[in-house]
Amino acid sequence: MDHLVDILLIAVGAAFINNFVLHYFVGICPFIGVSRRVDQAFGMGLAVTFVVTIASFLAWVFTWFVTRPGAPVTAWVWHLFSPGSDAVLDLSILNYIIYIFVIASSVQFVEMYLKKFFPALFKAFGVYLPLITTNCAILFACLEIMKHVSGVRNPAEMWGLDQALTLAVFGGLGFALAITTMAGIREELDLCDIPEPLKGPGITLLTAGIMAMAFMGFTGVDRGLAAFLR
């Protein structure tokens, strides 16, 4: 039961309270660049959710089995070479390089897979997929997972695969929510009389600021929810 509550709290936290865009400022580039039309923005949001889930899964697997202090695969390989040694290996210095490699290659594979099996979906995502490689939101999700797997000393507090995937899926959906809302507002803004210098990114950022204020209203919801459910 406690585990389920934990997962629910991670989900609510990632989607609303600590929204990727409006609280952590990751994924700002597509948030400003691809939020002109609602359908495009929604496509981008779904593409990010899709990739972030796959990349987070791989990042968790690598962190858990290879790079965290005392990881099983690393320990096994070490024992092959120096049997009887009880040194605890910590490969977390390689984390960043592994993550960026995982992200770049998973974007590449997702692109190939979609092209072969879901050509319609590939056409819809097409333009955005390569851009996602440099989307900070993906790397940010991997880093959050790293913080909760290799940065934790107490094994009981380490995130399992379920928690990591919850963060990824709901973080991605939170991004989709933010970018789609923003696109809806911008479609309306097209009809408004905006001061010349603020046109384009200026007014988008101001709107995002007001949206961020609205999302600040979620602060503390997690504590209330936890008290209610436990």
Place this chain on the structure above:
Amino acid sequence: MAGSGPTALERFINGIIPENPVYRQLLGMCPTLAVTNGMKPALTMAGATAFVLICANVITSLIRNALKPHLRILVFTLTIATFVTIADRFLQAFMPAMSKVLGPYVPLIIVNCIIIARCEVCASKQAVGTALADALGCAIGFALGLSSIATVREILGTGCWMGMRILPEGWDNWGIMVLPPGAFLTLGLLLGLAEWFGAARKKAGRS
């Protein structure tokens, strides 16, 4: 040596104001918004980014003849990731408090579009000297952009600048300025201001 295009000096100056990464090109927005709630984190971030930008540009320029076109982005990101790891470990070792404040934004330098853009546009085509000048100019421009936003946010949000009191004691802190919404609002208004100045100068030049 350089053949065509702007010279090293021109590239250096270009990065500072005419093609400022923050205000003109709108690149690297994540750190711009996230770490500018005070001058000190902003300057540390600018320093870390400058280190990575300069090293990555120089290395890319040195290996530019060996790069295969379809693998270049991967090579760029791996080079950048290596230097970011160095910068991150350095901060954790020598400035642990600051490293905590910056949190995930130091590793996020890897996906900072400024660095990849400079590698792609300049360093992979130019000699080392030009690439170095370009990186220096861009780094200074980025530092200027970050510190201008941080100045506004820190002074309005806490009444201090770099920890020194600027506004009188009776000043009511605008708490919102150091919170996430303040970042969006400040950058939006400053962008509008920069745009307005640019337009006004162009108009004055024409008449």
